[in-house]
Amino acid sequence: MNVVQLNTGGYVAALLSLDFVDGAFRGDAVECIHRGEVDEWAFALARTGLFGNRAVAEAVQSWRDDPRSLLDALLTDADEVLRKRYDVAWQALDRVATVGSAAYA
Template structure:
């Protein structure tokens, strides 16, 4: 695969994946990504010089729409156990967010 065929996601995976999984499972990092806290990742991508400003903006926009894209890129070099732990944590965070959202909707007063 030549550089022209690499996607922004592939560059992110190449830059950060090994470091992300090196220490094993990090619940706080997964939770931060799930909550949309990825400014440091965007800054690192921008500072790398590998992507144009337009591509960095595209990556940031994609992560804002779907934060799981960042996690998926970071797990490219993960072993199966780390990948499963991260996926499990992500699922638990999704379920917790859904419960919070339904509790807020369910507690709203209804005016007739």
């Protein structure tokens, strides 16, 4: 098997970005990504058949370590307005997470 080694953002952008930005704003998706719930994207990547289990696992670990990297990759083909909309949503989720973690301190 010939496994392609590409950086996480590059292959996600190439394979998934157009579908992600082609539809309506996906608030539910940005919330899941923010929480590190990336199974939807892992399954989509695995379904392409272009990458071995190890490459998919490495991508998933990368996204869990830095969820924003997945969102940025998905927004590669987005226009400036859509990028801004997702950025505002991400910032709001960051604020909620900060307030929530401060409440438990």
